[in-house]
Amino acid sequence: METPHALAAFGALSQPTRLATFRLLIQALPAGLPAGEIAAALAVRQNTLSAHLAVLAEAGLVRGERQGRTIRYHAEIDRLRALLGFLTQDCCGGRPDLCAPLADALTGVPARPACEPNTETEPPCRSSNAT
Amino acid sequence: METPHALAAFGALSQPTRLATFRLLIQALPAGLPAGEIAAALAVRQNTLSAHLAVLAEAGLVRGERQGRTIRYHAEIDRLRALLGFLTQDCCGGRPDLCAPLADALTGVPARPACEPNTETEPPCRSSNAT
DNA sequence: GGGGCGTTTCCATATTTCGGGAAATATCGA
DNA sequence: TCGATATTTCCCGAAATATGGAAACGCCCC
Incomplete structure (x- = not known):
């Protein structure tokens, strides 16, 4: 976004x-x-x-x-997702240490401490065996 | 929030x-x-x-x-986190199916499900997908 | 204490936004 | 075609917001 x-x-x-x-x-x-x-x-x-x-x-x-x-x-849920990505790309981009607690707030899961600086529109891997 | x-x-x-x-x-x-x-x-x-x-x-x-x-x-990063939580609590509250892609946008990592049901030799998704 | 620097506050103005009433548009049913 | 329903558009006054200039405040250094 x-x-x-x-x-x-x-x-x-x-x-x-x-x-x-x-x-x-x-x-x-x-x-x-x-x-x-x-x-x-x-x-x-x-x-x-x-x-x-x-x-x-x-x-x-x-x-x-x-x-x-x-x-x-x-x-438009995709737009909401893009907005979340926008809000976090600044900090998640270069600072995984900041990103982790942010993801935490969203998922309620401690989340692995490693955010790649790509938060645009690409679902990483949840394709093959998702639910 | x-x-x-x-x-x-x-x-x-x-x-x-x-x-x-x-x-x-x-x-x-x-x-x-x-x-x-x-x-x-x-x-x-x-x-x-x-x-x-x-x-x-x-x-x-x-x-x-x-x-x-x-x-x-x-x-105030905590405030940002609270804001993200606010934005997602409506959908994540009762709809994990909607929440998963949202969390995805944030971390680049799927929330809980979706990634590996039981395969343990598989590296946990976020391997390499820079666009 | 005086002067200088960084920041905020005050005031005035131009622009935008909000909400209401009335009218217009679009669709359905007879 | 006519009337009824659902939604939007237009127009208005009131209120909030953004920005600039000037002045005031707080802190440092001499």
């Missing part, structure tokens, strides 16, 4: 309604939620929510697709 | 100068950097930077301590 995208994502998440929306949509994965349902759940007017959804979509954090007369939104 | 703290953190990171400042300070860990040096590195006026540093400090992302007549700032 590049800096402008990260800025957009942070900006999008820095507003209470938008943050709540994003979290709600993550919890609603993978089905997603129609805009009206989000508005009802968050007690926000639809036009206001629409503007917030537009910001989130512009930041790439959510995506909406029309289903009949409703528009169903769902979180 | 609680929502208001996360909002403050996102708001703090949603401004170009502040994001650059935070990243710079993370790279400068653990020594930190004096305010003047940050301002010079980012080509920002000191009063402007001071305001931004105040926002970052208010969000708990950086901390400054006086050293003689300079004030040396350094990133």
